[in-house]
Amino acid sequence: MAVLDGQAVGYILGSTSQLLYRRAMTRSVLRTAWSVLPPVGKLWLCLRYLLRLARFASPHADWTQYPAHLHINLLPDARGFRLGEQSLEAYLLALSERGVPGVQLSTTTENQAAVGLYHKFGFQVLVSKVTPLWTLWLGHPAQHLIMGRLESAISVGH
Template sequence: MRWVLPRMLGGGYTRPLAAGPYLLRAPRFPSPHAPWDLSPAHLHLNLLPAARGSGLGRRLLEAHLHALEAAGVPGVQLSTTRENTAALILYRKCGFEEVAARLTPLWTPWMGRPVEHLALAHRL
């Protein structure tokens, strides 16, 4: 956080407030989680639309998993929605399993309805 604000004020982000609505809603509608003792690491992977389908997501995910495993981390978790089918296919191919789900209104402003928010975990 110590470098985000100076970068934002200095014009380092093209759309600095784009995540604002999500960040304001997320604490009101927490996502489901895997047990923290089994999966203490949390992964967030986001690619620009132009990079999707290129294999970059898989390479980033595998590099992250290898680094966590080398560091002795027992497992990693992430969350997404049931509608994010491309990501779910990738995560499952890389060994992630669904461990929790919750219908949430978090995504209503963007999806037009409540959606199922999933937690997936991968033991390393």
Template sequence: MSTPPLLRPVRPDDEAAVSAVAYATGFFGASAARYFPARELFGRLWVTPYLRGMPPCGFVAQLGGQTVGYIIGSPSWDTYARALRRTVPHSLWEAWPAPQEVVPSLRFLLRSARYALPHADAARYPAHLHLNLLPEARGHHLGEQLLLTYLDELRRRGACGVQLSTTEENVAAVHLYRKAGFTVLSEARTPLWTPWLGRPTRQLVMGRIL
């Protein structure tokens, strides 16, 4: 990496760039197209609430003006829940997928509802996060820089703890979180990803006190 990366606070006008990174990395570091072909709706569901539904909390990493990674989240679950209520109905109306994309995308949404991911105690760990990097940005400590910068921001905003959900498939991410002081709060095998992985995987809820 010859050009030093730029880390800056995420803004609402980063929505398209952050959504592109989220989609390109949404399947254990690979493209989410494998299980969710509705690309625009993907961003509307998993990025828009953080950038349009609440004051943005997070950072982007840029190389040569291109966004190659990000970390976004919320200081509290209540704030995030309100953001979902503000944005999701409108997003479904605006970004409902083309007919050929509906069935596979809906399949994932239905499985997500059926095999809902666990969360830690929101009183003890009110904040949460999502961190993703494009392949070309990995291995240069950008993930660590984004994570530590975000944790400092959560402290500044008064959050007492933070949690995240990942799987055992994300080996590098789990290592990064452990290095930053996160511990596994709960874990369970889940069949959520079986149609695309070919097997169940272990879901991890990790957290740390701030």
């Protein structure tokens, strides 16, 4: 959890197992959908995204080389305080201590701040694919990136 002035302003989630990651994401999506059931509009937005995600499946890197996965998010007002860097550094250190061979993540070229952060920490683009997944929200297809970093880069630092 990233905290600024006593307020939670971001988080990093990760897993070292594809199976555990998918289970956790499924549970999280179901809990989130259940918690927003009364406001039907919010539930529809979640379902709309999930249906689009199923229709326009995201690529992944080789899970044997990159078994760990991460998702990081900061509120826009929390950017510029190195919270993303600190969170990512702590996560990568934890992976290194556990001997995890590599980590992958998913983003788009629309998120230039995140792409820059990932490059700074040694992540490289492994797969790049134009997808219509985000067209409803962006107004155009987006370049989906799967980025990865191997253990040799994890243990070296940034």
